[in-house]
Amino acid sequence: MANNKMYDKGKIVAGLVIFAVMITFPFWFNLGKAAPAPELKLTEKAKAAKECVLEKAEMKAGHMQLLDIWREKVVREGSREYVNTKGKTYQMSLSKTCLDCHSNKAEFCDRCHDYASVNPYCWDCHIDNPKEKK
Amino acid sequence: MNSKYMFSLVAVIILFLLAYIGIETAGLYTLFGIWIPYAAVFIFAVGVVYRVVDWAQSPVPFRIPTTCGQQKSLPWIRHASIDNPAENNNVVLRMFLEVVFFRSLFRNMRFDFNKGNKFSYEWEKWLWVGAIAFHWTLFVVVVRHLRFFTEPVPLCIQWLETLDSFLRVEFMTDFLQIGLPGVFMSGLVLLAALIYLLLRRMFIPQVNYISFSADFFPLFLIMGIALSGLFMRYLAKVDIVAIKAFTMGLVTFHPVIPEGVGSVFYVHLFFVSILLAYFPFSKLMHAGGVFLSPTRNMANNSRAERHVNPWNYPVKVHTYEEYEDEFREKMIEAGLPVEKELTNGG
Incomplete structure (x- = not known):
């Protein structure tokens, strides 16, 4: 900063203001808001079952992978039985197994999906699950 | 082997090990998760403004604008208004096309001896393709990441995600499952473009000759960011909700370290922090510099308007009128023509 005289000061300042507004967007967009991870509601049936197909942490991060593998097995290979690490057998079905316990899609599936802005195409077909309770 | 890119590659590997070991063995979660990201954003903001x-x-x-077409001239000569702008709105249009579509790079050509010894300009668009693919996908990836920094997520970001995952890439073998979560094109194109830009600098001799560590380092660093990101999304499947709770904590100034998020996330975050902190001191500042390029941001109107050099000092002048006033009598005596005759004989 040699001589401290700025040329085209108006344009430079305008550009810097735009830059500042852009990079601070996440800060002012969420100003005064707290957005912790959403609380999930378990149905009575899910509470009674106590455990899911896999460990909770594994289900939380990797349930989509499991569902994708299930679909492959059922649709391409015609096998419908899944045995988990504990030796328990489940039917490989989103509607009949997952949504049987987690019948509260709006309070279970959607809360995290909305939070993480995920829009899975599962619901393109499975949305009309008759077991869903609102 | 080339010391210029090996230096940058080793630097990125050391940064990776720093974050990985710092988390895995030393457990420096607060340092890598909170202090370094905040410091990096601060250095980025202040550094860019300073530059x-x-x-x-x-x-x-x-x-001194570069002119690539007919200057504004007589009314019956067609004026290339974008390539040789005479007014500010044309300059803005030219600048917009330059920043958004890299118009000048599109003109890139290769000189070659075509058919024996005939010198010719050859079609060369690969650099433009690679550059535009890289910059646009990087932009899309950055904007997409705003889903971690906004709650509720604005609709336009959700639209961008829908557009980005338009091609439903699905792939399944016994050891690899790709398809859920949905594949975003931008991440893959970004990595491909980076690899192209890197190989270009490595294997084209003329380009390799003018490439330095400062050119390779951002390529390797952004590659590290892309690889760690792709790894988390498609292979490791990290707990995305825990990560969003963490990033939201950062932007609302109540940072909380998430539980059960692996070291790769901290590597990703550390790489991004390094990129932000490195930005103002590096060639990456071309992002701001492009707007300040005098060869691009000026109207070519020096024949229509007088521009005064800002550091001109006041020059002592002696005009012809003053000269004649001083020497009029002597001039008339010597028989020289004068503009103003002597009045009242004096």
């Missing part, structure tokens, strides 16, 4: 203000103090005394 731009510094540049703004350099005067540009003359109109």
Whole structure:
């Protein structure tokens, strides 16, 4: 900063203001808001079952992978039985197994999906699950 | 082997090990998760402003736009208004096309001896393709990441995600499952473009000759960011909700370290922090500099308007009128023509 005289000061300042507004967007967009991870509601049936197909942490991060593998097995290979690490057998079905316990899609599936802005195409077909309770 | 890119590659590997070991063995979650990201954003913001203000103090005394077409002239000569802008709105249009579509790079050509010894200009668009693919996908990836920094997520970001995952890439073998979560094209194109830009610098001799560590380092660093990101999304499947709770904590100034998020996330975050902190000191500042390029941001109007050099000092002048006033009598005596005759005989 040699001589401290700025040329085209108006344009430079305008550009810097735009830059500042852009990079601070996440800060002012969420100003005064707290957005912790959403609380999930378990149905009575899910509470009674106590455990899911896999460990909770594994289900939380990797349930989509499991569902994708299930679909492959059922649709391409015609096998419908899944045995988990504990030796328990489940039917490989989103509607009949997952949504049987987690019948509260709006309070279970959607809360995290909305939070993480995920829009899975599962619901393109499975949305009309008759077991869903609102 | 080339010491220039090996230096940058080793630097990125050391950064990776720093974050990985720092988390895995030393457990420095607060340092890598909170302090370094905040410091990096601060350095980025202040550094960029400092550089731009510094540049703004350099005067540009003359109109030096690069002209690539007919200058504004007589009314019956067609004026290339974008390539040789005479007015500010044309300059803005030219600048927009330059920043958004890299118009000048599109003109890139290769000189070659075609058919024996005939010198010719050859079609060369690969650099433009690679550059535009890289910059646009990087932009899309950055904007997409705003889903971690906004709650509720704005609709336009959700639209961008829908558009980005338009091609439903699905792939399944016994050891690899790709398809859920949905594949975003931008991440893959970004990595491909980076690899192309890197190989270009490595294997084209002329380009390799003018490439330095400062050119390779951002390529390797952004590659590290892309690889760690792709790894988390498609292979490791990290707990995305825990990560969003963490990033939201950062932007609302109540940072909380998430539980059960692996070291790769901290590597990703550390790489991004390094990129942000490195940005103002590096060639990456071309992002701000492009707006300040005098060869692009000036109207070519020096024949229509008078531009005064800002550092001109006042020159002592002695005009012809003053000269004649001083020597009029002597001039008339010597028989020289004068503009104003002597009045009242004096």
